[in-house]
Amino acid sequence: xxxxxxxxLMLAWAVLLVILVFLLFPIYWMVVTGLKNxxxxxxxxxxxxPRLLSLESFRSLFVENNQFFVYYxxxxxxxxxxxxxxxxxxxxTGYASGSTTGGPY
Amino acid sequence: MKRSIxxxxxxxxxxxxxxxxxxxxxIIFILVPIADSIIKSFLRYGVKNIxxxxxxxxxxxxxxxxxxxxxxxxNAVRNTLWFVAFVIxxxxxxxxxxxxxxxxxxxxxxxxxRSLMMMPWVVPTVISALIWMWLFQPQYGLVKYLVALxxxxxxxxxxxxxxxxxxLGGVAVAALWKQIPLMTLLxxxxxxxxxxxxxxxxxxxGAGPIRRFFHVTMPYMSSVIKVTxxxxxxxxxxxxxxxxxxxxxxxxxxTTTLAILSYRxxxxxxxxxxxxxxxxxxxxxxxxxxxxxxxxxxxxxxx
Numbered sequence: 001x002x003x004x005x006x007x008x009l010m011l012a013w014a015v016l017l018v019i020l021v022f023l024l025f026p027i028y029w030m031v032v033t034g035l036k037n038x039x040x041x042x043x044x045x046x047x048x049x050p051r052l053l054s055l056e057s058f059r060s061l062f063v064e065n066n067q068f069f070v071y072y073x074x075x076x077x078x079x080x081x082x083x084x085x086x087x088x089x090x091x092x093t094g095y096a097s098g099s100t101t102g103g104p105y
Numbered sequence: 106m107k108r109s110i111x112x113x114x115x116x117x118x119x120x121x122x123x124x125x126x127x128x129x130x131x132i133i134f135i136l137v138p139i140a141d142s143i144i145k146s147f148l149r150y151g152v153k154n155i156x157x158x159x160x161x162x163x164x165x166x167x168x169x170x171x172x173x174x175x176x177x178x179x180n181a182v183r184n185t186l187w188f189v190a191f192v193i194x195x196x197x198x199x200x201x202x203x204x205x206x207x208x209x210x211x212x213x214x215x216x217x218x219r220s221l222m223m224m225p226w227v228v229p230t231v232i233s234a235l236i237w238m239w240l241f242q243p244q245y246g247l248v249k250y251l252v253a254l255x256x257x258x259x260x261x262x263x264x265x266x267x268x269x270x271x272x273l274g275g276v277a278v279a280a281l282w283k284q285i286p287l288m289t290l291l292x293x294x295x296x297x298x299x300x301x302x303x304x305x306x307x308x309x310x311g312a313g314p315i316r317r318f319f320h321v322t323m324p325y326m327s328s329v330i331k332v333t334x335x336x337x338x339x340x341x342x343x344x345x346x347x348x349x350x351x352x353x354x355x356x357x358x359x360t361t362t363l364a365i366l367s368y369r370x371x372x373x374x375x376x377x378x379x380x381x382x383x384x385x386x387x388x389x390x391x392x393x394x395x396x397x398x399x400x401x402x403x404x405x406x407x408x
Contacts, residue, residue: 005211008314012206016218019203019285023225026236026282029247033239044245093127096120 034058139388146381154377161378168382172370178383180358181366182390188273188362189341192280196337197330199281200288207289208296219293226286234350237279241265266352269359276351276360280344288333295329296322331402335395342391363387 033041037054040047061068146168148161172178203222207215225233240247243264252263265275299322307321323330345364348354354365361369363383371380 009209009211012209012212015202016206016212019199020218020222023222023282023285026233026240027224027228029240030236042245045250046245046247089127089130092123096123 142381143385145378146385148378150376150378150381152375152377164378168376168379169386172379172382172386177358177361177366178386181361181363181383184273184360185342185362185364185387185390188277188280188344189338191274191277192284192341193334193337195277195281196284196288197334200285200292200333203285203289204292204296207293219290222289223286225282226284226290228283230283230346231350233279233283234347237275237282238266238351241275243267267356269356272352272356272360276347279347279351280341283347284337284340288337291329291333292326295326295333298329299325327402335398338394338398339391342387342394363390 032048032050034057035053035055036047036050037052037056040050040052145161147163147166149164149167150161153159154161206212207219207222209215228236241249241264243249243262243266246263248265249263252260265271303321303325304317307317312320343364344362345368348360348362348365349368352360354361354369363386367380367383367387369380370383371377
């Protein structure tokens with residue numbers, strides 16, 4: 001490896017690092033905030049890692065707010081039905097437009 | 106298929122029959138509502154008409170005239186175009202940079218990074234809006250803290266989404282975050298289709314990396330680039346959930362795009378005719394943009 005190769009490799013890593021931090025940090029922040037307790041989540045300046053790991057938010061989501069599973073079920077139903085209907089229709093139409101000649105396409 | 110129908114005709118009939126369900130759905134759920142909306146845009150049609158079932162009254166394009174004269178429509182068109190241009194420019198630059206880096210031979214762990222970087226794409230749009238609202242939060246948000254830290258304490262208050270000058274930019278950042286992964290993935294697929302022999306030939310002919318990029322890679326990728334950019338033009342033209350969750354069109358109409366304006370007119374001001382007028386113009390603008398784009402960027406055929 002000559003000097004130029006090393007320089008360009010370092011540039012590539014720098015670009016990768018900057019863009020990945022932009023893309024992944026918000027997700028890290030979401031997870032970490034979920035693991036903080038309520039007091040710490042609203043603290044300023046914010047803490048980058050929870051001082052006190054707490055699963056309280058998840059517990060209240062699953063136990064106190066039983067609606068979560070209803071919503072989850074709704075989500076599942078909507079995606080399942082959409083996928084099923086789309087697949088069936090797309091298979092017919094795709095077959096018609098792809099495998100036959102002289103059709104309306 | 107009956108034997109009596111000749112092969113070609115039979116095929117045509119068969120494929121037509123297979124298309125009927127999709128065709129019916131398209132007519133019922135796409136064409137009819139569009140026609141209905143265009144008709145409604147010329148009527149005075151409010152919530153009263155829905156409740157009482159009375160048909161709307163033709164009002165000679167008063168909906169359009171009001172939208173233009175109140176300055177709401179020009180403002181929304183300006184915001185929409187600004188947003189689309191900004192997001193697509195940076196999305197393309199960053200997506201291309203990331204794709205080139207991930208495609209480099211010397212890059213180790215490219216596969217791992219490729220799957221990691223897809224994460225924002227999987228996050229639902231509303232959730233990504235909430236994440237960025239949390240980051241931009243004016244009292245205890247992380248962005249405010251980081252800016253204060255980096256500026257050495259000179260900037261003490263930063264409310265990205267509450268300031269008319271920066272709100273649109275704030276939403277654009279969230280849109281970029283959400284859309285860069287897919288752009289990168291598609292560009293990466295395009296990069297992998299650039300034939301290695303041609304690149305090698307260019308190296309032997311003494312072309313440097315910059316010339317190789319612009320004269321070999323880019324021409325081979327032009328069709329992929331064209332498709333991805335037109336996809337993201339459409340995606341950003343119709344962007345609604347991000348705006349609605351993050352700013353609701355405010356502050357002071359600074360982030361009111363055509364999507365927000367039509368929703369506000371139709372379901373907040375309860376004036377369905379006016380909302381339909383926005384939608385119609387929006388559709389026309391989108392068609393004009395896409396066909397202009399199609400005309401300007403004719404891709405050369407390299408195969």
